[in-house]
Amino acid sequence: MNGSPSTIEGPGDFIDLLNRSGYAWSHSNTKIEPVDASKLLQGTTVLAFHFNKGVLVAGDRRATAGNAIMYERCDKVIPIDDHSLMAIAGVPATAFEMARILSHNFEYFRRSQLQPLSTEGKIRALSKLLKDNMGLALQGVGAVSPIFSLYDLKEKKPYIYFYDMLGAQFEIQTHTATGSGSPVIRGVLEYEDLWGAKPLAKRTLEEAALLAVRLLQTAAQFDSATGQARPEDQIYPIIASITEQGYRFFPDEEMAGLFKKSMKRN
Numbered sequence: 001m002n003g004s005p006s007t008i009e010g011p012g013d014f015i016d017l018l019n020r021s022g023y024a025w026s027h028s029n030t031k032i033e034p035v036d037a038s039k040l041l042q043g044t045t046v047l048a049f050h051f052n053k054g055v056l057v058a059g060d061r062r063a064t065a066g067n068a069i070m071y072e073r074c075d076k077v078i079p080i081d082d083h084s085l086m087a088i089a090g091v092p093a094t095a096f097e098m099a100r101i102l103s104h105n106f107e108y109f110r111r112s113q114l115q116p117l118s119t120e121g122k123i124r125a126l127s128k129l130l131k132d133n134m135g136l137a138l139q140g141v142g143a144v145s146p147i148f149s150l151y152d153l154k155e156k157k158p159y160i161y162f163y164d165m166l167g168a169q170f171e172i173q174t175h176t177a178t179g180s181g182s183p184v185i186r187g188v189l190e191y192e193d194l195w196g197a198k199p200l201a202k203r204t205l206e207e208a209a210l211l212a213v214r215l216l217q218t219a220a221q222f223d224s225a226t227g228q229a230r231p232e233d234q235i236y237p238i239i240a241s242i243t244e245q246g247y248r249f250f251p252d253e254e255m256a257g258l259f260k261k262s263m264k265r266n
Helices: 014-020 092-113 119-132 134-138 182-195 205-222 252-262
Strands: 046-051 054-059 063-065 068-071 077-081 084-087 147-152 157-163 169-171 175-178 238-243 246-249
Touching: 014 092, 046 084, 046 147, 046 157, 046 182, 046 205, 054 077, 054 084, 054 147, 054 157, 054 205, 077 092, 077 238, 084 092, 084 238, 092 119, 119 134, 119 147, 119 157, 119 169, 147 175, 147 238, 157 175, 175 182, 182 205, 205 238, 205 252
Parallel strands: none
Antiparallel strands: 046 054, 046 175, 054 238, 063 068, 077 084, 084 147, 147 157, 157 169, 238 246
16 A cells, blocks of 8 residues: 555554555564674663552663673663553664654554553554564564563553563563573562562562662672663663653662662661
8 A cells, every 4th residue: 555644544553554554663574694693782681570659660771792881871761651661671773663663653542543552452562563573583683572561540550561572471460570680680579579578569669769779780790781880970770660640760860869778788
């Protein structure tokens, strides 16, 4: 179909609109020459867990290419709409493009249908992008392992979903982490939830943020691809919360005080 977007009829699906307009996200049939994966930027580590008013999402700031540190201020927690965040581990270029498409998709649906996309629709939209990216993921040049967190205003309930590289999604009831540093901290998250001072879902935002900083610092101790906070350069983890009021990122000035407090022994 060669009509302009204004003449195309159909549901409020921005991805479908792109496909029917002659543009396609899908790379599943793309054939490319072998690429040295060690030269591609990679981003790790990210985590998400429920706290008493919503979901806390956090990630370190380092991007690597093989064993080289390429960038120390990578934003791995990306707003999609007012009540949705995507945390990324893997190839940033692919993940950032997915985030842009999702953001446009959600906004296109809202404007064309005069209502926001449902939670199920949002969850499946990311799953479709990952499935369409399977070709590049299997070739080792476009793999993304995201965490998608959102707050459902109708149900008044937060959600966390983990995805594999092929698009399968899994609802997370308590906590999750992904990226090269995640094996180190997944056990700590489980321990804190079961035997910590209180379950994760009962912790305040400050308590949750303090734990997130400590977890990422711990991951950085054992995983060279995970960046440590560097207060002297004002480099801190990126931390955001999602509640009924929407998402909120901790600004650098708050992170400075939070980091200083988190490093004190109890």
